[in-house]
Every structure is written in structure tokens, then in C-alpha cells.
Amino acid sequence: RYGRAELEDQIGAATGLAYTTAGGDTLSIEVSIYPGKGNLTLTGKLGDVMKESAQAAFSYIRSRAAELDIDPEFVEKNDIHIHVPEGATPKDGPSAGITMATALVSALTGRPVRKEVGMTGEITLRGRVLPIGGLKEKSLSAHRAGLTKIIIPDENKKDLEDIPDSIKEGLTFVPVKHLDEVLDQALAEGAHEG
Amino acid sequence: RYGRAELEDQIGAATGLAYTTAGGDTLSIEVSIYPGKGNLTLTGKLGDVMKESAQAAFSYIRSRAAELDIDPEFVEKNDIHIHVPEGATPKDGPSAGITMATALVSALTGRPVRKEVGMTGEITLRGRVLPIGGLKEKSLSAHRAGLTKIIIPDENKKDLEDIPDSIKEGLTFVPVKHLDEVLDQALAEGAHEG
Amino acid sequence: RYGRAELEDQIGAATGLAYTTAGGDTLSIEVSIYPGKGNLTLTGKLGDVMKESAQAAFSYIRSRAAELDIDPEFVEKNDIHIHVPEGATPKDGPSAGITMATALVSALTGRPVRKEVGMTGEITLRGRVLPIGGLKEKSLSAHRAGLTKIIIPDENKKDLEDIPDSIKEGLTFVPVKHLDEVLDQALAEGAHEG
Amino acid sequence: RYGRAELEDQIGAATGLAYTTAGGDTLSIEVSIYPGKGNLTLTGKLGDVMKESAQAAFSYIRSRAAELDIDPEFVEKNDIHIHVPEGATPKDGPSAGITMATALVSALTGRPVRKEVGMTGEITLRGRVLPIGGLKEKSLSAHRAGLTKIIIPDENKKDLEDIPDSIKEGLTFVPVKHLDEVLDQALAEGAHEG
Amino acid sequence: RYGRAELEDQIGAATGLAYTTAGGDTLSIEVSIYPGKGNLTLTGKLGDVMKESAQAAFSYIRSRAAELDIDPEFVEKNDIHIHVPEGATPKDGPSAGITMATALVSALTGRPVRKEVGMTGEITLRGRVLPIGGLKEKSLSAHRAGLTKIIIPDENKKDLEDIPDSIKEGLTFVPVKHLDEVLDQALAEGAHEG
């Protein structure tokens, strides 16, 4: 089942889209939280760019904690771990930025991530969403995994023309400029245990 | 006797199955706990993927401490050491994830690990069990070591057809999707000193 | 829109000019602040010289906190993150020094950075502005991005003769010797949310 | 005199047996303790495996402090240094594990190590003693150094047949499975200053 | 103007003389101080020897704080940053030792460094001044920069014969054996803001 869309909305996990020399792939970003000292742990054989991307996502969230309904003290009294299975596969690049941000906000607020949503996009420290590469391959893998809504950077709209109609029919593409829009699209309202 | 099934149920030690170019092997995962500051030490010539796997197992357990009957304060006031003998042999890969999680839960709860159980499977931060490679070779080494029950990832069920009948007769394979099932199968009920 | 002048004045973000083998480019320097312990995080695939440049900018600001209307205790009770998108592009060199200093002062005082201003110059620990390379290419990219005022080191005045008139017509060059002049030119008076 | 058996029982020092391409050798493991914060320092040009071996020995002792008559608070309020002279000679491998454990227990309890005892064996986190290589060469060097009792892993009993009778006559070999047996054999009862 | 003698006496900045394969050069050593925890930051693309030289200078000053009219508590409650512009140029060697010591004492006492003074010399932990190389080239660059007094190690007096008369006419060479003499020569009496 790994590599397929989730069966239920998840708290603290979001689905990203990766692009490798072997084609597109989906990847789960998992976040767990436990009592600690405000440390951030990053695992899953992540390259430096992906680690910095996680740090940027985390800093954005910390600097906007109030607006996101997150208690800043809660962050300082817990440790946060972001892991990307499958642990033996190297992963890098900035395009999981908005996925990591979404999984973090879900874990910190208890709001579940909608199971049908995949996403790809670099995040900046101001929450802006920057364009990514490999949208075509990523879309194919999203379709294969059973996702139905794909959040993409607004600047990647021009790349939609390259995606085959057969794929586009089953997918809704949502172009965004800012993380606020990502969270509106990806998070479900209520909080339930995943 | 090293490389054979334990003679008694053990607290803080579980038996994993490894797969190397030289074939399958069993490995003991040992955990010890002593007063400290919540640090995690990892030894036994472990590669980065295996170390990250241990961190993921530990974070899962910390984030689910209440459900697992573990006092979160206990974790913060002790140091935990995971060691994998034989110390001169390099070890890597994510497939010891559920074994490390099981040894940690055993050490933290005092519940012994059943001596006849071996296991293999990657663990995610949500406790999910992901597929591994080399099941055939791992099964041969488990049989050789005198184990009788092998916990495997549900997604590896399809690989059972490749295992010779002579091996399958002496082994019970238990496919699992989540660490909860691993712990149900591997941990004995009462607590005794190993 | 990334790579274009900002649409509004920004708090905690300033526009620098970079010079690579592929020509000139603009880059955004983003700063975010959140409760912490006085740590400085630097991301965006920055080389050692650029990181040291950020440290020098930060130290200058800390040693002149009073004159800059910054509460020194505020710095010690928060963490500061400087990020330079696009995260996969390596960046290095000292010429973003005054841009990083400007973004830091903006973030720490709440004074917005004027959207039409770009800048380039090494900063020293005394706030002096040292000359940089590639002014011609940087000017072309500034013009292309829609910027209208470019702050340059005083010692680079001699390089203005090499810039084509067509570019110089749309740009005002402001030569400076010290960061005080940079801040006078780049920061707007009031404080509004960007 | 270095490289010869000790003239008196020693507190905080034990004699191990090493095996290099140049043949067998004895080595002293020295432990000193002084007021500090519970840190462990390891010196003597030790390789990673030997350092991890020391950590495993130390963790075993910390987790069994009560049974070994060691005050856990004493450990946390002191720093411990393990050094292996001769400082310019690289040393590695897990076979000094039980020697390091013995020297640590001696230093922490004040019980002297018997001067006539040498030992070799990997230690696990449960105090188990695992087999080592080079027993023949190690025995020759032990004999040459004037030692009379050699503690070896139980699983190495089969290698005794390879040792020349002339050596075996002057040496008593004591096969052990657990560190408890090592300490029984190696530590003298009373406490005197070495 | 960078690379020329200062226009005014400076607090927390001193002028050193460097010697590279491209000839002699002057370099500014800048020191800034701000509330912190007693940390020392070193930037400017400095090699290990130059960093160790800065540490030696700092330790000498700390161990002689009373004699130098510096409050030891002040050092522990502030962070100190030493930066050597130009940030992209690699720098190494011990010969900036006395320059770094002079800039540190100036910053910590508020006594300005005389603008006409350049200096070169290794410093030891006892404040002794050891000989350096490249005095001829360093003198040429000092002269070119407009400096008029050069502090040199006493053991370099013998190298003065190699310096052309045209250079020696405009420069006063002051040979010294100890940092006390350096500070007497380089620091102005009163304290004013640079």
C-alpha cells in the first residue's frame, strides 16, 4: 500500500511529489511531536537542500504561530521530528517545502490533511511558493497513486500544457502563491485522530 | 552461542534479521537505560540509515508514550543506549526499524521479548511497517538460529512463495502493517528479569 | 513573479544583486524572527564567505543596537533565520553583506524596505561598505527586475562608466561608504505589515 | 617495564591483549575520575569500534550500577577518562571491551585489579562476552609479559588447541560468558591504593 | 579608501601587515562586542593558524585582564567577534597575532588605536612577540598605505638591512619583545568614539 493515497485523512502527515532520474514518485512527509527542548530532527536520508527547506518551513511557522493558532510555548517545550520514508532512498531538493510545512501545521494544530491531496513547491521564509521542476512526471505519479487534487506553484501554471489530457482529467490542479492557500486547500476543518 | 535464539525471554533485547552480500544473518538489538538527560546513543558500527531508523523508532515511541504505558518524564531523566553486537561488523539499512522499536519498548516497559521471535521491517514515524529486501536469505538464517516465529511487513507476503518448503515448515510468518501488531506478537505479558 | 521587484514595501526582506558565471541576478534576502535563544540560522545553500558575511552584518547590528532602536534583550530572547531563496542554487561571496544587514534591521525594527531599491556591497564589522565585482551585470539584472534605485559601494563609482546608457537612464545609483547611508536610503519611515 | 605485568594490583587499570599484523601485544587500559559533569573522554589513538566498545562497557556499568555497588549520582558528578598508552600507536577493534569494563568498575569501586590477570573479549550491552580473534598471538604476548591467568570468551575455547603446550603450561585460561565472571576473576576483594 | 591608513584613530580596529605570494598587503582587524555568553567568533576566511593565533591573543588578554584594566565579568557577559575584511580573501598565519591582541584590548578598554601605526608579529600565551616572515614586502605595503610607524618583533631587527632606504625614510620601525610594548606604542591615551 505504500506509495498509494492514504485511506483516511492524516494528522501530521502530508503527501509530496518527487521527481528523480527514474521518473516521478509520491512521498509521505511524517511529523511527530513529543516533550523536549524545541529541537528539530530530520531523517530519511535527506540532502542539505531538503533539510534547509524543512528549516525554512519550520521558521515560517514559528514566526507566524499566532496567525496559525499554534502556541509558541508549545513549540519550545517539545521536540519535533520530520521523517521521510523510505529511509534507504536518498532525497533532496527544495520542492517538498510546502509539504513539510503542511505536515508541520497539521501536527501542531491537530487539523488533518485531506487524503486526496498531493502537493509540490518550494517555500520561502515569507511563506511564498516558488516554482519547481518535473511537474509532468510528478503528475503522472500522483495520478498513479490515486490522488485527485494537486497543489502547484502559481509560476508552474505554464507547465500544465505539457501534461497529457488522460492525466489531467482525473486531477484538479490548484495553483498557489502563498502557504496560506496551501493550508486552506490541504487541511480539513475538524480534528480527528488518524 | 552467539547467533542462536535466546535461551530465555529478554528484557531490552530483540532479534532482527539482516541481509548482506554474504547471505542472511540474525542480529541482536540491545537497549540499556540509566539516569541521564534524555540522550540517545547508537553503537555497533551502524550506518546513517540504520541510525536514522533508530531515531524514527524512538520518536514514534516518545510520541505515543501514553498509549504504550511509558512515562514521558522517565525518558527525559534517563539516557538510552542502543547497541548492535558484533561491534566490528558494519551494519546499515532501515530493516531493523521494528526490531529497534521492540527492544526500546521492552526496555522502557520491562515487558520481555519472546525468545522464539525474529523480525524484519522498516518503521515510519507513524509506526507503519514498510517492506524490506532479502526475505528469503533472512528466513534461512532465522531457521538456522532456531527461531520459530518471524514477523514480516505485510507488503512482503508476496515474497513468501520464494522460500523453500523445508524452511517454511519450521517457521510461522506473521505479516504486519503497524508496530502495534509487532508488539502484540513479540512481547510477553508479564515482566521478569532476563 | 519571482526575480521581479516586490509589489509592496517588505518588512524583513531586501533585494540584493548577485553576479555569477551566467551573468547578473537579483536575490531576495529573507529574515524571520521567533521566540528562541539568540541563535542565528542561515539557509539557502550559502557558501562559507556568505555565511561569515551574515555573521558580520548581525554582529555589527548587535554592537550598535541602541543607535538602531533595537532592544538587545529582544535579540537574546529570539532566534533569527536568514534564508535566501531559491534553495537549490548555490550562493557565495561577501557582496550580499549590506543586503543582509538591511533585511535584519528591517525585521528587528519593523521598518519596511522600499520595494524599488536593490543593493550590493560587502559590510565590515564597523559598518563600512567595501567594493564588489560585477557591477555591470548586476545593474542589467536590476533593470530587468524593475528596480529603480541601486545602492553601491563608493569605491565602485569608477565602474559606472562601463554601464550602458540605456541601463543608466532607468536607474539611480547611490554610492555609499557606511551602512548608515544604506539604511537611510533603503528603509521607509513608518512600519506597516508587508 | 612497559609491556610487562604490573608489579602490584592496580586500581583503575587493567591489562588487555591486542592482536595486530605485527603479532600479539599487551595493552594497559587506564581510567581516571575527577569532579565533572558525567562526560566520558577516550584517548590513545582509538578507532571508532574501540570507542564504541568503551561506550558499551560504560553503559552496561551505568545500567547495573546498583548491583555493582556504584552510586549512580557519583557517575553524574564526575568525568571519566579512559586512556590506552602508548599514545602514538593506533588501536581498534572490540576485543578490549571486557578490559575497559573491568578498569571502569575498578576505578568506580576502588577494588584493585589482580596484577597477574590479562583478558580479551568483546562486551555487549547486556554484559555478554563475545568471541575474539588472534587468541594464539595474544597468549604468546601474555606469556611474554609475565601474566599467568588469561580470561577468554567461552566461545573461544575451541581455539585453545592451537596454542603451543609450552605457552599453555604457564597460563591458566578462564573461559567466561558474562562480565560478572570477568569481575569475579579479575578484581581483588579489598581496596588499597595502587 | 580601503587598504589606506585610517583617517582617524579607531576603537576596536587595528592595522596589520600581511605577506602573500602576491606581495605585501595591509589588513584591518576589526573587533565588535555585544551582550552574550563569552563566545569568540572569528570570520574573514581565516585559516586554522590565524584562528589559533586569535585564541592565543584572547587568552593572554583574559589571563591579564586586571593589569589591562579590563573587567573579567564584562568578558563573560559579552560575545566578541573578530573579523578581517575583505571576506572573500583567504588569510592565514600567526603574524597577525599582535594586531588582533591590540584590536581586542582597544575594543575592551575603549582606548583608540593610533591611525598611523601598522604592526606584525606572532603572539604567545605569555604575550611574547615572535619573529615573522616577509618584513620587506610588508614594509613596502605599509609605506604605500600611508602608515608611518611599524611595530616589528625584536628578532626581526636583522631583516631591516634588506629594506630599501627610500622606504625606511618614511617609516619608523619599533622592535618589541612583548605585547606590553605594542600596546604602549599603538594605543592612544584618551577614549573617543571612532
Added chain:
Amino acid sequence: RYGRAELEDQIGAATGLAYTTAGGDTLSIEVSIYPGKGNLTLTGKLGDVMKESAQAAFSYIRSRAAELDIDPEFVEKNDIHIHVPEGATPKDGPSAGITMATALVSALTGRPVRKEVGMTGEITLRGRVLPIGGLKEKSLSAHRAGLTKIIIPDENKKDLEDIPDSIKEGLTFVPVKHLDEVLDQALAEGAHEG
């Protein structure tokens, strides 16, 4: 004068003998102490073996503080810096062990080191003195520097036969087995400022 015997007894500095491919040399070991948190800083382009040697010397002294008239609390409330000029020359090996120990004891007790004494010998964690190489070359350099008493490891007595009579006439060789003997020979009784 550097490379010559001291003109006066020194507190916190001792003279060692080094042996390089270019022959023998003397080296000064300098120690300074200032308010801090018990940290040990090691500079002078020292290799790992020499750094570990310094750590062993320091640990020996800390574990024997009472016998050496050193207040253990004094050590914890100060930082200690060991520096070996000339900072650009790489240095390594264990043979400066007793020199570093002597300089440390001198700095910590205020007892001066006799100016006519040079020394060479590895130190162990029990204060034992182990043999070193290059005694002949070291003796030549000691004689050249004007030293008159040389402390050597007892196990190096056999190497004295290789030293030319012309050298031996001006030098007294003192063979020692333990640091206690080194300190008896090297430290002067009273305490004066060097």
C-alpha cells in the same frame, strides 16, 4: 632569543624537546588560566596524538588535585589554554606529555619551572612516564639552547650511550618513572611572578 633557555624561572611555561625529520628542537609549552567553565583549549597546530597527550596530562592532574595542592573547584571555575609556539609549525606525538603536565601544575599552583630544565616523555593516566624516540637529537638541541638538566624516561637510559661525550658533559640526565619525580626536579619551591 626564541629557542633558547629562559632567562628566569617561569610560571605556567615549561621547555620540551621535540624530534622532527629536520633534527631536534626545543619547544615552549605555555599555559594560561582565566575565569571560565572548566574548558581546555589546545592551540599551536597540534596533531591528535599531542592533543590527547595534553588531555591525559590534564586528567591525571585533576584526579590527583588534592595531592598536588590544587583546588578542584578552581579548575571547574576557570578555563585553561595550552599553547605551543611557533603557531605555524605542525607538532605531534606523545613525548611532550610530561612537559604539558609540568606547565599545567606550575600554572595551577603558582610554582615556577626551573629555567635550566628541559624534558621529554609520554605521560599515562596514572602519571607513569613512557619512553620516547630521538633522544640523541633532542639532547643536541637542548645543549644548543643552553639547558643543563634533561629529564628523560627511565626506559630511555639505554639510549644515553649513543650521545656524544661533548654533549653529555654539559648536560645532567635525570631518568624518571613517574610524574612525581618530574615535578620534584622541574619545579622550584617558592612562587614568584615570571
